Amino acid sequence: MIFKIFKKELKETLRDKRTLIMMLVIPILIFPLILNVVVGVSSSFEESAENKTLKIGILGEPDDYLAIKLNEIPNALGPKTLTPYHGDSLKMKADLREEKLDIIFIYDSKFSEKLDKMEPTKLICSFDKTNIGYEQRAQKYVQYIEAEERLKRYQTLNIDEQQITPFEIAFENSASNQKMIGELVGGFLPYIFIAFGFMGCMYPAIDLFTGEKERGTIETLLTTPVSRWKFLIGKMLVIILSGLMASFFALLGLFLSINFMDIIPDPEIMNVVNQILSIGFVLKLFLLLLPLTVFFAGIMIPIAVYTKTFKEAQSIIAPLNIIVLLPAMAGLFPGIELNVQTALIPILNIVLTTKGLIGGTIDYSLLILSFSVMVVLAGIAVAVSFKQFGKETNILS
Amino acid sequence: MIKVEHLTKQFSLNKEQKKEAGTTDKFAFAVNDISFDCKPGEIFSLLGPNGAGKTTTLRMLSTVITPSSGSIIMGGINAVTHPDEARRKIGFLTGSTGLYARLNANELIDYFASLYGVSNQLLTERKKYLFDLLDMNEFAHKRIGKLSTGMKQKVSICRTMIHDPEIVIFDEPTSGLDVITAESIIQLIRDCKAQNKTVIFSSHIMGEVDLLCDSLAIIHKGEMKYQGSMQDFREKMSEKSITAEFIKTVQA
Numbered sequence: 001m002i003f004k005i006f007k008k009e010l011k012e013t014l015r016d017k018r019t020l021i022m023m024l025v026i027p028i029l030i031f032p033l034i035l036n037v038v039v040g041v042s043s044s045f046e047e048s049a050e051n052k053t054l055k056i057g058i059l060g061e062p063d064d065y066l067a068i069k070l071n072e073i074p075n076a077l078g079p080k081t082l083t084p085y086h087g088d089s090l091k092m093k094a095d096l097r098e099e100k101l102d103i104i105f106i107y108d109s110k111f112s113e114k115l116d117k118m119e120p121t122k123l124i125c126s127f128d129k130t131n132i133g134y135e136q137r138a139q140k141y142v143q144y145i146e147a148e149e150r151l152k153r154y155q156t157l158n159i160d161e162q163q164i165t166p167f168e169i170a171f172e173n174s175a176s177n178q179k180m181i182g183e184l185v186g187g188f189l190p191y192i193f194i195a196f197g198f199m200g201c202m203y204p205a206i207d208l209f210t211g212e213k214e215r216g217t218i219e220t221l222l223t224t225p226v227s228r229w230k231f232l233i234g235k236m237l238v239i240i241l242s243g244l245m246a247s248f249f250a251l252l253g254l255f256l257s258i259n260f261m262d263i264i265p266d267p268e269i270m271n272v273v274n275q276i277l278s279i280g281f282v283l284k285l286f287l288l289l290l291p292l293t294v295f296f297a298g299i300m301i302p303i304a305v306y307t308k309t310f311k312e313a314q315s316i317i318a319p320l321n322i323i324v325l326l327p328a329m330a331g332l333f334p335g336i337e338l339n340v341q342t343a344l345i346p347i348l349n350i351v352l353t354t355k356g357l358i359g360g361t362i363d364y365s366l367l368i369l370s371f372s373v374m375v376v377l378a379g380i381a382v383a384v385s386f387k388q389f390g391k392e393t394n395i396l397s
Numbered sequence: 398m399i400k401v402e403h404l405t406k407q408f409s410l411n412k413e414q415k416k417e418a419g420t421t422d423k424f425a426f427a428v429n430d431i432s433f434d435c436k437p438g439e440i441f442s443l444l445g446p447n448g449a450g451k452t453t454t455l456r457m458l459s460t461v462i463t464p465s466s467g468s469i470i471m472g473g474i475n476a477v478t479h480p481d482e483a484r485r486k487i488g489f490l491t492g493s494t495g496l497y498a499r500l501n502a503n504e505l506i507d508y509f510a511s512l513y514g515v516s517n518q519l520l521t522e523r524k525k526y527l528f529d530l531l532d533m534n535e536f537a538h539k540r541i542g543k544l545s546t547g548m549k550q551k552v553s554i555c556r557t558m559i560h561d562p563e564i565v566i567f568d569e570p571t572s573g574l575d576v577i578t579a580e581s582i583i584q585l586i587r588d589c590k591a592q593n594k595t596v597i598f599s600s601h602i603m604g605e606v607d608l609l610c611d612s613l614a615i616i617h618k619g620e621m622k623y624q625g626s627m628q629d630f631r632e633k634m635s636e637k638s639i640t641a642e643f644i645k646t647v648q649a
Binding site for chain 2: 001004005008011012015016215216217219220221222223224225226227392393
């Protein structure tokens with residue numbers, strides 16, 4: 001009987017446009033959209049920053065040492081134009097503030113003299129740091145000139161550069177690519193799956209409980225010789241399936257984005273990402289999401305049973321989304337790791353466990369603890385739903 | 398056969414409700430100690446003004462809510478202690494009955510038949526009989542949301558009768574319906590009587606009651622004010638019209 005109820009409720013739910021949009025359309029489009037926008041915008045910014053002709057102001061004359069050296073820098077390091085300010089630093093700074101200039105160089109009048117004497121001399125490079133790429137461009141120019149000057153000094157002093165270089169330092173990353181990916185995006189991905197799991201549950205929960213009251217169908221349903229708990233379970237299964245499907249379609253959207261949008265140019269990283277998104281990972285992820293989604297359904301049903309109209313139910317459940325997602329957000333912060341304490345915090349434990357699964361650093365005893373906590377909470381939520389659905393005052397308006 | 402004895406339903410009052418009712422009582426009686434019988438092949442009418450307790454009584458009969466005390470025997474089954482068994486014998490229709498708009502008529506009837514445990518063979522027979530009778534074949538595969546009010550009412554009737562119940566409960570079945578649609582309900586009630594079913598219906602439209610019922614009970618503020626046959630009611634009338642007599646009885 002539960003299956004018959006489930007089948008009918010599912011059929012009705014799949015014919016509801018709102019539910020379909022929340023369960024299928026938005027989840028499957030969210031990753032392609034986000035990644036398309038992020039990758040597109042950032043690459044176009046980088047490209048335009050690299051190709052932009054920077055307007056550089058120099059304090060002195062066009063035949064100053066720095067002006068000559070800047071002019072000698074090849075265009076491959078970024079195109080530029082120079083404007084000498086003949087010592088008028090106030091005007092040059094004003095022009096920088098008014099964005100007539102992009103970078104300015106300030107140096108004292110004895111700049112080239114000090115260089116000739118091989119004394120250190122001060123060079124101030126000023127720019128608006130909020131402009132993407134200016135700092136990198138300024139560093140490239142200065143490093144180019146400094147390297148040339150340094151080499152000249154070694155030659156003058158007859159020094160072998162090798163002899164005054166005590167270390168050839170190399171910083172190597174001991175973390176695997178998988179661990180790096182887990183650390184960088186491991187918190188964000190479960191957050192998205194949880195958010196969609198919640199939203200995927202919301203409309204069916206309201207439709208299948210409050211909707212029955214609002215449309216006046218609940219009374220006839222309860223006059224049939226079927227126990228109330230069977231209706232509750234049949235309807236709840238549809239809500240849970242809808243939540244899981246929303247998470248699944250978000251994952252599918254991510255998979256399609258990665259494989260067809262060419263957002264990961266490095267084949268090695270691509271290989272690792274595809275290894276992470278294996279069937280085993282998906283199964284483990286959904287095993288974790290299952291009690292969480294039951295828990296979501298369990299907290300939504302009593303509200304949906306209690307409220308009398310769709311609007312009223314929505315006005316209570318929608319803000320609940322923020323409360324539920326707060327612990328999920330905590331999982332995004334660096335330094336918060338899965339341990340016995342965090343494994344006891346619902347939702348956060350699922351985020352951290354998923355993060356561990358993505359990064360390949362999961363402690364399976366903590367995974368079992370997190371899963372058990374969510375199973376217990378899901379059980380409590382189902383019991384509360386059952387109690388509320390059994391109350392005469394709640395089911396009849 | 399329906400046998401109701403000392404049926405009582407009380408609800409607890411919250412602060413707001415106490416204030417509205419101007420009482421300090423913790424409980425209010427929606428139905429207070431009412432008893433009546435409805436026999437097969439007879440139409441029994443439950444009358445009363447708005448808030449009299451008609452819907453609460455019918456909801457207890459249909460086992461949607463549980464009585465605070467008293468007994469209800471439906472077709473030989475104690476509906477208070479064995480509600481699931483009693484429900485198999487009941488068909489329930491109200492004027493405000495909603496239908497699942499995203500299903501079509503055929504799917505809805507199949508669903509309710511499965512809830513009542515109707516066998517496939519019986520379902521095919523009953524569906525053919527009812528669809529022909531109610532002229533539903535043309536719109537059987539149309540989504541209910543796209544049907545007219547009259548068509549929806551036919552689907553409701555079909556849903557109520559699909560499991561061939563021996564007891565049919567109508568709670569203000571013609572409320573809010575146009576005369577043509579209301580007429581289909583009146584016809585259904587007559588058909589039920591002809592088929593020797595036990596029929597109970599609530600109404601505050603005296604014309605309907607006069608037209609249909611064999612016996613009646615008048616309740617007001619949850620208490621029984623009159624019970625007897627329609628024939629007796631007519632004979633003992635001291636007012637000019639049934640409506641006037643009804644008002645007099647309620648106000649007595």
